[in-house]
Amino acid sequence: MTIDVHGRDLRYFLAVAEELHFTRAAERLYVSQPGLSKQIRALERQLGAPLFDRDRHGVRLTPVGAALIPHARAVLAAWADAEAAVRDARSAQDATLVIGMSTSPGRGGLLPAIRSRFTERHPGVRLRLRQFGWEDPTAGLADGASDLAFVWLPLAGAERYRWIVVAAEPRLIALPESHPLAARDRVAFTELLDEPFLALPAAAPELRDHWLALDARAGRPARIGAEIASADETYEALVDGLGICLVATGNAPLLTRGGVVTRPVDGVTPSRLALAWRAGDPRAEVRDYVRAAARVTRLPATDGHLGPTPDTAGDTTPDTARDAARETAPATAPDTAPGR
Structure with a gap:
């Protein structure tokens, strides 16, 4: 025989089992004592056995009630985990990453190629491109207005950020x-x-x-x-x-x-365009956008805009990518400076 028991019934049962007092359990659950007693009787009818002995001396668990306790706790714990997983999935699905820039990176379809690879892993995450003025060389990273940003090196406040070089150009x-x-x-x-x-x-x-x-x-x-x-x-x-x-x-x-x-x-050094993010950002979406950019920039250049990039740009760990980028000679400017 199949028995359909609601999570609410198990929560009510555990409250009474832990308090061994219907009034205190009702207060803990913010329900009426008669309503709680009615739900427990309904659960006992479904199970075909009493869960509690009630008399003028108090409330005691029956052997059936004692046997149910660990399983009721396990079911509620599993459901709590399921609810958390659903919340996380919905959050990821509704997430938006803001990609800052001073002017469009362009460069042989760089942005569409990164977007294509990124959305394979995060189809529900929206990517929003936001343009920033040249007065902010971090393109929104400094004040949190962007999650990642295409910036020119050298980057102000470099110790606060990690980056990979995505294009090196004369x-x-x-x-x-x-x-x-x-x-x-x-x-x-x-x-x-x-x-x-x-x-x-x-x-x-x-x-x-x-x-x-x-x-x-x-x-x-x-x-x-x-x-x-x-x-x-x-x-x-x-x-x-x-x-x-x-x-x-x-x-x-x-x-x-x-x-x-x-x-x-x-007589002048090349410019270097980098994808940067804040140091210590733990989000998987940020890491995976960086990974997508690293994979794209390892592909052969298709036109004169996408210059050679360091081999280490393909390293997808933030610290390694940062160190690799810093080994290159600092040079560059906002993706906007005089045509910059």
Whole structure:
């Protein structure tokens, strides 16, 4: 004979078994004492045996009641585990990862390729892309507005983050097409030392210095022609002749819209685009997005935008990925700097 017993009935039974007093058990369960007694009698009828002996001296477990206790506890514990598993599954299904960036990483379909691999493991997780201004070189990681972010190295507050390099690209020089050097096929950076440069906001000093190439100036200060805070501002400043700027190869199309050209420049280190996340973030979704990015960047480059990446980018453990990325020479800037 099959007996259908509700979890509520087992909870009521255990409360009485532990209190051996119907009134105290009812108070513990926040139900009426008559209602509790009625549920226990119904359970006894289903089981075909009394669970408690009741008389004027009190309440005592019967042998059947004593035999039921460990099984009732096991059933309720298993159901509690099932409820927790369901909550976790629903939470994962409803989860959203915010991916920060200053401008779109682009680069040969990098984002769609990562999304495809990630959603194989987390089909219910929504990926939301959010753009941040150049004033925040962490693209939302610093204040928690993003969960992961595509950022340019060097990264401000590097000890707070982990990252893998997803693209390494030469830096080009962007010039008004009327500039004397625009007719050249290549330009040496030493020829640009006296030129006015467009600079990132002072709020991002590491990246500002990188895109001014201070490390290639042998101590000579940079001339600042104007400050720029977006790709559009950079383009307008270039067209107006306010200065020139370095730009990552993959972002050159943001500036070469007419009136502006880019040329290879010798004597400066490459730029490096990284996928970064906060150190100590325990979420599986974050780890798996990093794993997906690492796998994608190990594939052969399909165009000039996706440069060589360190072999260690494929290492999916956060600490190893961080250390591997830090072994490379720091260089780069916001996925937005002067076409950066």
